[in-house]
Amino acid sequence: MTGALKGHGAGAPAEYYQRDRDLQPPAHTPIYKTSVMRSPRCSLISLDQGPGEITGPTFGHGDLQPGDNDLITNYAQDGLPIGPRMILHGRVLDENARPVPNTLVEIWQANAGGRYRHKKDTYLAPIDPNFGGCGRTLTDENGYYVFRTIKPGAYPWRNYVNSWRPAHIHVSVFGHSFSQRLITQLYFEGDPLIATCPIVNTIPDQAAIGQLIAKMDMNATVPMDAMAWKFDIVLRGRRSTLFENRPEGN
């Protein structure tokens, strides 16, 4: 049969650690109103990982253009975007603290005034003609990534009458398997809106919230040019294969 996983025993591809559902937000979180009608009522069914879960899409430099990771210039028409210039950098690691190399990281965000370049966004803060708000890059062999962008502004949204999202950047990461696929949001150290946000507070674990807060990084700041913020992303780790899949009786 084609498509079988390579052998059994030592060397066979091993599964990823169970996702810790106590730190992840549950589906049904009434403080975030939209989740109420968009959350399953039945329990998730646990699936043993097979080839489809242990593998995932791969990307190469041919998929991207140089400059896709520079949001200051990748949509500039006739000038520079307005707002605080910043560098966003960090590493993608797994739960074993090993770097995740050559993985696709994509980001999207509002402009400095909190307005998205999206026809469904009707907030009265203006579009910036020189700012698109999306970027992408591959991590290097050490799991390192870097973007240059404009620090996004907070914006209002219809959850409670007076709800404001903290400044945030949406982050999408693939890892090396479909089971590592993750979308999250990064926040900025010191933002008083973080504690008030229903979306942030869907996360039941305070330490897990802290892990989504990018830290100001003076060492990586470029003097007279751009402030830097450091944000490490952790994906699910993988079991070693020492005692996996041995035939019974061995």
Next chain:
Amino acid sequence: MVQKLEYLRESASQTAGPYVHIGLAPGAAGFDIYERELGWDIAGPNAAGERITVTGTVIDGMGAPVKDVLLEAWQANAAGVYAHPEHPGEVEAGFRGWGRVITDFESGEWRFETVKPGAVTGADGRVHAPHINLWIVARGINIGLNTRLYFADEAEANAADPVLTGIEWEDRRATLVAARDERAEGQAYRFDIRLQGAGETVFFDI
């Protein structure tokens, strides 16, 4: 003193929000920034197998279509091989096995074109019926939902599939089976995903 485990913890998920399209499918959202958009071509022109079209909607707990969804598909080729270095076997040049689609903002309909995947053998040697792995994100969904799309015309393979047969509630198995869409031209399937309530689609913790 209790020993300490030196593991990191996975970053917490957050909803993709209402504007996921500008980040992950800007071209489809009418926002021209990248020369090459990712995920629009799952199988490529060289892939063997039956060419199929899959359409559907994602439906919320009130029965309304969700119009701001992004779906990703991950599948094997017609021979049951995933385009990944850890899965032995070759895939056709240009076959990626991965796709990304968004729903129409007005109707909530999504659609993708691919080839029908072959059966895949699991780590334990059991054969899984042809299926496409799906991952769904949207505003209001705090952590991406994983499900599987099986095919109604693979009834025999489906009846032996370890995942489908492992679902205790037999009525729920049908929520994972795409029906052949007889109205459409070519080999077309229909797969509606119900997030909540009557006929709720089975979602997996993978």
